[in-house]
Amino acid sequence: MARIAIVGTGYVGLTTGACMAEMGHTVCCLDINRRRVEDLRAGVIPIYEPGMDTLVATNVAAGRLRFSADYRDALSNVEFVVIAVPTPMSDDGQADLRYVVTASKQIARSLTAPAIVINKSTSPVGTADRISGILEAARPEFGPWSVVCNPEFLREGCAIDDCLHPARVVLGSRDMVAAHAVEALYESLDCPAIITDPYTAEMIKYGSNAFLAMRISFVNEVARICDALGADVTTVAKGMGLDPRIGSAFLQAGLGYGGSCFPKDVSALAGMAVSAGLDPQLLQSTRAINDGQRDWAVKRLEETLGHLEGATVAVLGLAFKPDTDDLREAPALDIIQSLIDRGASVRAYDPVAMPGAERLGVPALLCGSIEECVSGVDAVLLATDWDVFIHADWARIGQLMRGTVVFDGRNCLDPQVIARHGMNYLGVGRPGLVERTSQREARERIAAVA
Ligand code: UDX
Numbered sequence: 495m496a497r498i499a500i501v502g503t504g505y506v507g508l509t510t511g512a513c514m515a516e517m518g519h520t521v522c523c524l525d526i527n528r529r530r531v532e533d534l535r536a537g538v539i540p541i542y543e544p545g546m547d548t549l550v551a552t553n554v555a556a557g558r559l560r561f562s563a564d565y566r567d568a569l570s571n572v573e574f575v576v577i578a579v580p581t582p583m584s585d586d587g588q589a590d591l592r593y594v595v596t597a598s599k600q601i602a603r604s605l606t607a608p609a610i611v612i613n614k615s616t617s618p619v620g621t622a623d624r625i626s627g628i629l630e631a632a633r634p635e636f637g638p639w640s641v642v643c644n645p646e647f648l649r650e651g652c653a654i655d656d657c658l659h660p661a662r663v664v665l666g667s668r669d670m671v672a673a674h675a676v677e678a679l680y681e682s683l684d685c686p687a688i689i690t691d692p693y694t695a696e697m698i699k700y701g702s703n704a705f706l707a708m709r710i711s712f713v714n715e716v717a718r719i720c721d722a723l724g725a726d727v728t729t730v731a732k733g734m735g736l737d738p739r740i741g742s743a744f745l746q747a748g749l750g751y752g753g754s755c756f757p758k759d760v761s762a763l764a765g766m767a768v769s770a771g772l773d774p775q776l777l778q779s780t781r782a783i784n785d786g787q788r789d790w791a792v793k794r795l796e797e798t799l800g801h802l803e804g805a806t807v808a809v810l811g812l813a814f815k816p817d818t819d820d821l822r823e824a825p826a827l828d829i830i831q832s833l834i835d836r837g838a839s840v841r842a843y844d845p846v847a848m849p850g851a852e853r854l855g856v857p858a859l860l861c862g863s864i865e866e867c868v869s870g871v872d873a874v875l876l877a878t879d880w881d882v883f884i885h886a887d888w889a890r891i892g893q894l895m896r897g898t899v900v901f902d903g904r905n906c907l908d909p910q911v912i913a914r915h916g917m918n919y920l921g922v923g924r925p926g927l928v929e930r931t932s933q934r935e936a937r938e939r940i941a942a943v944a
Contacts, residue, residue: 495519496679499568500576501597503530503561505541505653505754506614506646507578512546513657515553517682523561524568531563542819542846545654565604574679575601576612577625578646583758588765589618598625602632610640610672616699616759617643618766622666622692640672643692645699650753651817663687666695700766703759704777709744710751711783717747717923718790723940724933727923728905747922749825749877749903750787752814757784757823788828791875791922795901796836798920799873803837806896808871809858811878811904812844812851819846821854825903826877830858843867845882865894872897879904889915 495518500511503525511523525531530540537554539546553559562568569575579593594615601611611629613622622643629639643666648656663680665687667673673689680687688698717727727747735742751757760781767774796802814824821827830840840858843866844851851860861867864882868874868891876883884906892898892915900912901920912919913927920926925933 496574497572498522498574498576498679499524499572500578501568501601502578502580502593502615503527503534503540504578504580505543505650506648507576508534508539508541508546508550509543509648509653509657510576510578510614510646512549512553512559513654514679515556515559516549516658517679519558519679521553521559522568522572523559524565525561525563528563531561534561542817543653544651544817549654565600566606569601569604569609570606572605572609574610574612574676575605576614576644577601578614580754581615581617581758581762583761586765587761588769589616589758589762591617591621591624594621594625595628598628599632602629602636605633605636608636608639610642610675612642612644612676614644614646616645616703616755616762617696618700618762619693619696621696623668626668638669640667640669641692642667642669642672642676643695644676645695647699647702650820651815658683660685664695664698665689666692666698668692700759700763703755704763704780706744707751707756707760707784708776708780710746710756711780711787713745713747714750714787714922715783720923720925721794722933723936724925724929725923726925728921730923747905748787748879749791749829749922750784752823752825753818753820754822757781760784788825789832791825791901791903792829792832792836794920795833795873795875795899798899798901798918799897801837802833805837805872806839806841806870807833808861808868808874808895809833809840809842810844810864810867810874810876810883811880812842812856813847813878813880816878816880819844819850821847821850821856824877827854827856829875829877829903830856834858841867841871844878845880864891869894870896873899873901875901875903876907877903879906883907888912888917891915892917 497520500507500523503523511521515521577597581589584590622641626641630637665673677687720727731745734740764774764777812826842858843861898918900917905921909919
């Protein structure tokens, strides 16, 4: 079993640290934020992630996991150091590597013996070499340094399961001995490993995230066409997904993707392509469709209500997806702003993201329950497919509302149930119970051309 230090206790760092301890390794998670380290030592988990509190507590109690705010303390006597710091989007859309650079310098200064450095932060092609260069320059006596790019594919909300049961382990290095040493850290996991050069490993991460984002934008574009013509995108996606060459994952039409990864990674990959003199049209369209999906939804609601000026809308769900309190790039936030810009009043509720919404100053009336949120509104817009909304008492919601429009922005409700309670169901690319004239006319135009 190995001795490992993890730099960064965000989603990737904390999950990796706790899971590596669970695999039997001895792990110290380091964060420069002392308050966060004190909280973690007291068992307070800084992120909303189901099961993380128990996993951390169990491994701390077993003596395999500890937390430190001091580089020298965390890195003393370790064989591996994992970099798991944020790589946010900079103003020009590229990945901002300042935290990776700072962490690399600190690692070089703090180690008292050579160690293998593993980069888990999503970073552009060439970053592993850049880290090597920083380490070599700072501590040539420990060279040649071995850096292994080992991207993480975990999803918020099921991060522990993704980390302990990955579909693959990707390792990219110029030092094959180091790559195999990192592979051995994961030997208790039952999955294939891809061992390659660092550029390829770095590209696998961007390729994977951009491809999944592209599928979502694809299905959202199909949803808009379905909406215009009167077809049902949920059944279209089901029919497409049953083809094993396509598969059903990431074909759920809705308000588009958000979160800390897809928006910034699509943008960073497009930026890499532009820097290489290319014109990444599919990546640009993926992004444009995703941004446009939010406007499309607001316009669709406006069209249904007749006007948004003076209307009151309840937004159910603020987090970018269920099972997380993460509001980064959440479609709900743009939609709220757009509704307000068009003269609507907005009330909002989320089962876990309300403290974050308050901190951000979300410009809606923040409510304490579904009932409070929907009382007296003209329309409900469901922005996050939380179970509590799917299984809500829609009969009661119908009674509390002033109007009747329910816009299901995640296509997760049963239109028949909503209609049975006297409400007017509107989905993303799902036909309503009453055919729109525009849909019939569009089909007639197509048939006439054919
Ligand atoms: C993603 C990747 O899945 C993960 O491998 C990577 O390491 C980090 O980025 P995450 O951002 O946690 O994980 O969320 P994910 O579950 O992938 O969903 C991303 C977004 O896409 C959410 O906003 C979700 O609502 C949306 N989505 C997902 C759809 O709109 N339709 C789908 O079919 C699937």
